[in-house]
Amino acid sequence: GINAEYGVILDPHQYFFQRWFHTNKFLYKHVHSHHHRLYVTYAFGALYNHWLEGITLDTIGGAVAFYFSGMSVREGMFFFSFSTMKTVDDHSGYSFPWDPFQIFSNNAAYHDIHHQPKGIKSNFSQPYFTFWDRLLGTYSPVEVKKD
Numbered sequence: 001g002i003n004a005e006y007g008v009i010l011d012p013h014q015y016f017f018q019r020w021f022h023t024n025k026f027l028y029k030h031v032h033s034h035h036h037r038l039y040v041t042y043a044f045g046a047l048y049n050h051w052l053e054g055i056t057l058d059t060i061g062g063a064v065a066f067y068f069s070g071m072s073v074r075e076g077m078f079f080f081s082f083s084t085m086k087t088v089d090d091h092s093g094y095s096f097p098w099d100p101f102q103i104f105s106n107n108a109a110y111h112d113i114h115h116q117p118k119g120i121k122s123n124f125s126q127p128y129f130t131f132w133d134r135l136l137g138t139y140s141p142v143e144v145k146k147d
Helices: 004-023 025-030 032-037 051-069 073-090 108-115 131-136
Strands: none
Touching (some): 004 051, 004 073, 025 032, 032 051, 051 073, 073 108
């Protein structure tokens, strides 16, 4: 079955480290700004990170969530793959209605705001929910213009 604990554990880890990388001037300048060279997000840039960020956010976050959620190796392979595909989708810049990753409130449109100069101090939540942004006042709403 689906192991919801994985997302519940991974989301706060990602939120608080992402926010720390933004609010600590040294970490932003020397580590996280590497990823934010991408003002316009694109899929292959999703994991364009400094090595330290890759280890702390992605590797350690995923390993901690895997361990404490008690999932099997097969479930772990699914969730690691799913999370990687989701972060690539979140950085794609597209929000197609048939895209299964768009069912999450934390999606491409939501994350695009984070990469814009006006949103650099908001929308830290990754990869599934927007709970922490809403709770801690860093939520910036998505405004989708329909033609």
